[in-house]
Amino acid sequence: MKLTEAEWQIMNALWQKHPATAREIRDRLPAGINWAYTTIKTMLTRLVEKQAVSEIKQANTSVYDPLVSQQKARLSAFRSLLDQAFDGAIGPLVHFLAEEKQLTAREKAELAKILESEAQDKGE
Amino acid sequence: MKLTEAEWQIMNALWQKHPATAREIRDRLPAGINWAYTTIKTMLTRLVEKQAVSEIKQANTSVYDPLVSQQKARLSAFRSLLDQAFDGAIGPLVHFLAEEKQLTAREKAELAKILESEAQDKGE
DNA sequence: AAGATTCTACTACATCCGTAGAAGGCGACA
DNA sequence: TGTCGCCTTCTACGGATGTAGTAGAATCTT
Known part of the structure; x- marks a missing residue:
């Protein structure tokens, strides 16, 4: 979609x-x-x-x-961006985010915090 | 661009x-x-x-x-996505990523790790 | 120097996207 | 019952996008 x-x-x-x-x-x-x-x-x-x-x-x-949930639409948009602009992989996106001066440290920290706790919850 | x-x-x-x-x-x-x-x-x-x-x-x-760097093009695409699909803010994106089962825990952890070290480096 | 190859410039064209006007239907109300 | 206001459907149109053909100029190959 x-x-x-x-x-x-x-x-x-x-x-x-x-x-x-x-x-x-x-x-x-x-x-x-x-x-x-x-x-x-x-x-x-x-x-x-x-x-x-x-x-x-x-x-x-x-x-x-x-009929489509926001979550689903977001996923689709996110995947499209990944495919189009980041070689379809999370890696390059991470790299980009890390490099990107225009995201404030606060934004990055926020992102990091939530993701980390998530990752722990699930284990892998 | x-x-x-x-x-x-x-x-x-x-x-x-x-x-x-x-x-x-x-x-x-x-x-x-x-x-x-x-x-x-x-x-x-x-x-x-x-x-x-x-x-x-x-x-x-x-x-x-x-004439435009990949970094710049990526930033522009990223911002567009944010504006269009995530209320222009990192917060909702974070939320989305956290919810999103389709990103593996590994991907999330990777993202978290890099962002965290970044944030610490820079302070804010 | 003819022929084959490769390049460029120009043109074409269907589809999608953003945007909206025109015309007609229907209920509320004077 | 006429008409005001809101609703609907249909139609349109310019510009962006994806995709490529054609024709002629430049270059390589013998």
Whole structure:
């Protein structure tokens, strides 16, 4: 399930709270995004075709629900990034993160802490 | 510098070893990608327009060099992913990685180890 | 110097993506 | 019952993207 940039916006709004109508989604889009109502509808239609969301008509108004979980969409995006930009492996990503001055030490520490405790839990 | 999927393929081949000619790039693309020579050229032209690579003509053949480093391209892709799929923050990504069963404990541990030593080095 | 090979520049074209207008249906309300 | 406001579906359109063919120039090979 590959989402486009605009579709991510919609999905993000939908995951936030659902089911939701097109208008609700629109109101929940980040400030700065001011799409016409019909634009939202168009994208919802496409997402329904893609089976990323479901649509049910209540009276004359459609309400939408995500069919793919945020977790799943994130995984897919994450894997794509890995494949495309990091040789498909965690190793190069780690390397990159370590090198990357633009991530603060705090961010790195946070990342490290959680991952470490996780790894211990599971053992390996 | 936003690269498309196909452009990443080209850039990956180019970063691997450069300068390189179109033909060399072509030969270095992952098995499974079998683009026509002219397809490579088209994309190189577009990358030159975008100023992602430079082109110098040696005799009648162009040789190409990356103008954006792999590190920079990676950063940009990483940030995009963060913004698009993880609320622009490391936190949610961490959360995701921790939850994600599909990353092995080994991968997580590896990630954690490097990040931790990094964070300590730098202090914050 | 003819022929084969290889390169470049230009053009093409289907599909996807972002974005939205137009037109018509329906319930609320004066 | 006319019309206001919101909803829906259908249609559109320019630009980006993936993919490549064609034609002619340059170079190698005998």
